[in-house]
Amino acid sequence: MPTPARNTLAIVGAGPIGLEAALAALDRGLDAHVFERGEVGAHPRAWGHVRMFTPWRMNVGPTSRAHLEKAGWKSPDPEVCPTGEELADGYLEPLARLSELEGRIHAHAQVVHLARRGLLKGDSIGRRDHPFRLLVRDAGGRESYLHAFSAIDASGVYGQPNWAGDGGIPARQELYLAPQMSYHVDDVVGLRRSRHAGKRTLVVGGGASSATSVASLAKLAAEVSGTQVIWVTRGGREALLPENAGDPLSERRALYARARALASGADPAVEHIGEVRIEGFDFNSATHRYRVTLMRDEETRVVEVDQVLVNTGFGPDNSLYRELQVHECYASRGPMKLAAALLGASAGDCLTTPAFGADVLTNPEPDFFILGHKSYGRNPNFLLETGYKQVAEVVARLTGELATL
Ligand SMILES: Cc1cc2nc3c(=O)[nH]c(=O)nc-3n(C[C@H](O)[C@H](O)[C@H](O)COP(=O)(O)OP(=O)(O)OC[C@H]3O[C@@H](n4cnc5c(N)ncnc54)[C@H](O)[C@@H]3O)c2cc1C
CATH class of the missing domain: 3.50.50.60 (FAD/NAD(P)-binding domain)
Known part of the structure; x- marks a missing residue:
C-alpha cells in the first residue's frame, strides 16, 4: 500500500469550518481533501428555516471570503442574519464550486472510522510516522481506505441529538x-x-x-x-x-x-x-x-x-476516533484542553469566549485536531467566528511542523 505524501490532510465534514480549513490548508501548500457524509452544508440545511443570531459579517471565514471575492462573489448585507438555508445557498455552495476545491470535496463519503495505519490506540511510540487510515463509505455502502498524515475532524454535532430522559x-x-x-x-x-x-x-x-x-x-x-x-x-x-x-x-x-x-x-x-x-x-x-x-x-x-x-441539545460522535489518542473532557466530551480553557473562561456567553491558540486545540494524538462546533462537545456556545480562528491557528501549526521535517 503506497504511503501518502507528508503534506496530506484529510478533513471530515463539509460545513463552514471544514471548507474554511480546506482553503486555508491549500493556501499553505497542504494537499487537503474533504469527506462529507451528505451534501455540502448538510447541517445548516437541516435547520435551514432557522434564522441565525449572528449577521453575515460574523459568519464568513476570512480565507473563504478572500477566495470567494477573487471569484467575483458579492457579500450579502453584512448586518443581516441569514437563515441556515441562506448560509448554505449564499455561501457554502459558492465555496464548494470554487475551482481551487475542484475534485477535493467528496460528498456522500462518510468517514466511518479514523485510526493510525499499523497502530492500535495503546501504541505510544512513533505515532506521527504512521499515516491516518480512514474507513470511508460511499452512498452505495461501498467502503474503502484512504490515508493522510494529518486529520481534522470538523463533523459538527447536529447529527447527534441528546436524549430526553x-x-x-x-x-x-x-x-x-x-x-x-x-x-x-x-x-x-x-x-x-x-x-x-x-x-x-x-x-x-x-x-x-x-x-x-x-x-x-x-x-x-x-x-x-x-x-x-x-x-x-x-x-x-x-x-x-x-x-x-x-x-x-x-x-x-x-x-x-x-x-x-x-x-x-x-x-x-x-x-x-x-x-x-x-x-x-x-x-x-x-x-x-x-x-x-x-x-x-x-x-x-x-x-x-x-x-x-x-430539543435537549447535541453532543459529539466520538466513535469516529475511538482508536486515536484523544483526551476527552468528562463533562462536555469535547477535547480536554479546550474544554478546560472554556471552563476557565466561563464568562458564559459565546460572544465573550476567546478562540484560544493551537496549543489548546492539540490532542495527545499528534496532527489530529477536532475543530468547529464539535470542538465544544456538548457546550452550546460555539460561534463560527471562533471556528475560523481555530482553523487559522491549526493550519499554521500543521504547516510549521511540516517545515521542520
Ligand atoms: C439551529 C442552530 C443555529 C445556530 N446559529 C448560529 C449562529 O447564529 N451563529 C453561529 O456562529 N453559530 C450558530 N450555530 C452553531 C454553529 O455555527 C453551526 O452548528 C455550524 O454549522 C457549525 O459548523 P461546523 O463546520 O463546525 O459543523 P457543521 O456545519 O455541523 O458541519 C459538519 C458536517 O460534517 C458532516 N459529517 C458528520 N459526520 C460525518 C462523517 N462521519 N463523515 C463525513 N462527514 C460527516 C455533516 O454532514 C456536516 O455537513 C447554530 C447551530 C444550530 C444547530
Whole structure:
C-alpha cells in the first residue's frame, strides 16, 4: 500500500469550518481533501428555516471570503442574519464550486472510522510516522481506505441529538419511539406544519433550540385554532434563557424575550412546566397520542400529546476516533484542553469566549485536531467566528511542523 505524501490532510465534514480549513490548508501548500457524509452544508440545511443570531459579517471565514471575492462573489448585507438555508445557498455552495476545491470535496463519503495505519490506540511510540487510515463509505455502502498524515475532524454535532430522559439517558420507551418523534428544530410553520397544526405538541428542553420551536408553535397557534404546546424544562422558569440587556445580537435578544414571555403564560396556547424530568413515553396506537410521564421530586404527572419535539441539545460522535489518542473532557466530551480553557473562561456567553491558540486545540494524538462546533462537545456556545480562528491557528501549526521535517 503506497504511503501518502507528508503534506496530506484529510478533513471530515463539509460545513463552514471544514471548507474554511480546506482553503486555508491549500493556501499553505497542504494537499487537503474533504469527506462529507451528505451534501455540502448538510447541517445548516437541516435547520435551514432557522434564522441565525449572528449577521453575515460574523459568519464568513476570512480565507473563504478572500477566495470567494477573487471569484467575483458579492457579500450579502453584512448586518443581516441569514437563515441556515441562506448560509448554505449564499455561501457554502459558492465555496464548494470554487475551482481551487475542484475534485477535493467528496460528498456522500462518510468517514466511518479514523485510526493510525499499523497502530492500535495503546501504541505510544512513533505515532506521527504512521499515516491516518480512514474507513470511508460511499452512498452505495461501498467502503474503502484512504490515508493522510494529518486529520481534522470538523463533523459538527447536529447529527447527534441528546436524549430526553432524566440523567441524559433515554426515558422509558424513548429508544423504541425515537424514530417517530423528532430530535431537531423542525420547521413547524412550514414543511412540518400539518404535523402540528390543530395538535398538541410537547417540546422538551430549555435552550435556544427549544425556544425556537416553542415560539414557532405559538405562531402556528395564532393561525390554526386548537394548536397547543406543552413546554417542559429541567430548570425552573426564573432560570430560563435569562435576560441580558446588553446583548448585541438582536435576533437572540428577541427570541429569548419571547420565550420567557411564553413560559410566563403570555399565550394560553403554551403551558410551561418547569423543574421536571421525563420518566417515560407510551404511545397509544388507537388514538395515536403519546402519554408522557413527568416527575417532580417523587410526584408524577402524565400529559397527553400528539407530537413530541426533543430539543435537549447535541453532543459529539466520538466513535469516529475511538482508536486515536484523544483526551476527552468528562463533562462536555469535547477535547480536554479546550474544554478546560472554556471552563476557565466561563464568562458564559459565546460572544465573550476567546478562540484560544493551537496549543489548546492539540490532542495527545499528534496532527489530529477536532475543530468547529464539535470542538465544544456538548457546550452550546460555539460561534463560527471562533471556528475560523481555530482553523487559522491549526493550519499554521500543521504547516510549521511540516517545515521542520
Ligand atoms: C439551529 C442552530 C443555529 C445556530 N446559529 C448560529 C449562529 O447564529 N451563529 C453561529 O456562529 N453559530 C450558530 N450555530 C452553531 C454553529 O455555527 C453551526 O452548528 C455550524 O454549522 C457549525 O459548523 P461546523 O463546520 O463546525 O459543523 P457543521 O456545519 O455541523 O458541519 C459538519 C458536517 O460534517 C458532516 N459529517 C458528520 N459526520 C460525518 C462523517 N462521519 N463523515 C463525513 N462527514 C460527516 C455533516 O454532514 C456536516 O455537513 C447554530 C447551530 C444550530 C444547530
